[in-house]
Amino acid sequence: MVFNSNHLNSINDCELDYYSRKLATCSSDNTVKIFDVSLSREPICITELKDHSSAVWKVCWSHPKYGSLLASCSYDKNIIIYKEVSINKYEMIYINNEHKSSVNYIEWSPYEYGLHLGCASSDGSLSIISYIFNKNIQHEGDGYWIKHSVKGHLNGATCLSWEKPFNYILNNNKHIKDNSSDTTSTFKLVSGGYDSQVIVWAYDNNIKEFHKLFQMNDKPHTAAIKDVSWRPNINNSTNLIASCSDDKQVIIWKEEISNNKWVNEQVIKLEDKINKLSWSPNGTILAVASGQMNPPPPPPQ
Template sequence: MVSLCNTVDTSHQDMIHDAQLDYYGKKLATCSSDRSVKILDVSGGNQRVIADLTGHQGPVWQVAWAHPSFGNVLASCSYDHKVIIWQEGPNSRWQKLYEYDKHVSSVNSVCWAPHEWGMVLACGSSDGNISILTYADNEWDTYLIKNAHAVGCNAVSWAPATAPLTVAGQSASPSVKRLVSGGCDNLVKIWCAESGQWTEEHSLPQHTDWIRDCAWAPTIGQPSLTIASCSQDQQVIIWTKDDSPGSAWQGKVMHKFDDTPWHVSWSITGDVLAVSSGDNKVTLWKESFGASGLVWTQLSEV
């Protein structure tokens, strides 16, 4: 099944590396090797560039919108070792809110924590470290997870703020802060914050090449913890774990692609996974019951 889609003219002058819609789906942020971040109004059929954010000195790899309860706030990360947090001010003028430059190599991934935990941003870098930036009392506090990945970190993603459904069908109490990361050491790692310190909780070694992306699934209506990861080994692996002490993460290959899958993204309900790959395709996948039990099947391709 092939889906139809509209194209958007972003006015970038070089390769686009990421594109993210805001919470309401009315603004689109894009970033490029032309060193710029652009914000477009895409509401009501519009495709109009409303802001051109310049401040990076290298290709910009990724952008991430904060929850709208914090206003219109966007984070970007770049090959120039920097993370810039942008904020929309009066008269729709965008400006730098904060610039973080403590990494010593390319910053490859940024991801905002669930808003229940406040304004918190995770950043993964080729220097192997992960930074946690927290805004409180009009100041930014930084925490560094040193040597998170021996050869470099390519992706970070936060766990939901609430645990999966209990046996009775009710949501459990809010979970502790956790995030997942993927690196050039071929590992997917789970990190946990306890008493103000971040520690490695699990290391998942099933991939055989660099991890390109990882995404923790929402827990809405889901009975277990779920993570998707993709790698240069051309595989997407789905990791699942019961939310109970002592249970282990189980990895299952969802699909082996003809080209490297570069990005994975869950639907808001956590039951459909989008995968973009090096052959310029985006495919949607859903788990369903087949003749041999639960299997992942492709829903569509763009």
């Protein structure tokens, strides 16, 4: 399906919601749009959100366990969270303007960890915006948002990825057991930056603090990191992280638990700069997107 979004500038990101019924897009025209794509006909724009004042880099849907929430980040230094308050009507429920430079990347944590939004900014910091539920009151909306951050990368942070909860499959895929819970107190994420560094962090949800666990130093990247991706842990006993860089390399990092370190397991070299990584849901395939530095000329007319 191909359709015209009617954005007035380049589209920087798009994402389907959990049920693949709604598509969110964001653009350098400073807007976020949400389209209904559940019908067989051409998608319908159900709302246009104009709360950012500069290019919007990324949009991200939450897990439906927490309602229909959409987060966005922008060159204007702001992070905004929207909620569907009635059918196809979205309102801003949270905005954070504490970063000192562009917010380049956002990603919701796995729902098993709770409602946490990870953010990476050009000011060098990583932040986690968390919703704290008031367990003493059983009414929806009784809670509050908090933000905690850490200085992560010189010259700016570009990306992050959450560790996925460990799942294992039994009885020919008929049952899936999940070992995590909403009470998880510590979880991990990996970040990349313009300083060419890939760093693994632990976030203690009890005291709301970051701790640097490991900085990849085994034949590391030599240019800005464009993306990092933590492999899903479904039937996979080994923790792997993929990273890509302007040095035209993808590196697969393997955790050696016995030595408490990560090692460079494999290097994949490409001819062009690499922009994006994505693991398959079961963690067996890694997709890599790269762009041509010098695209071929158009064919003669």
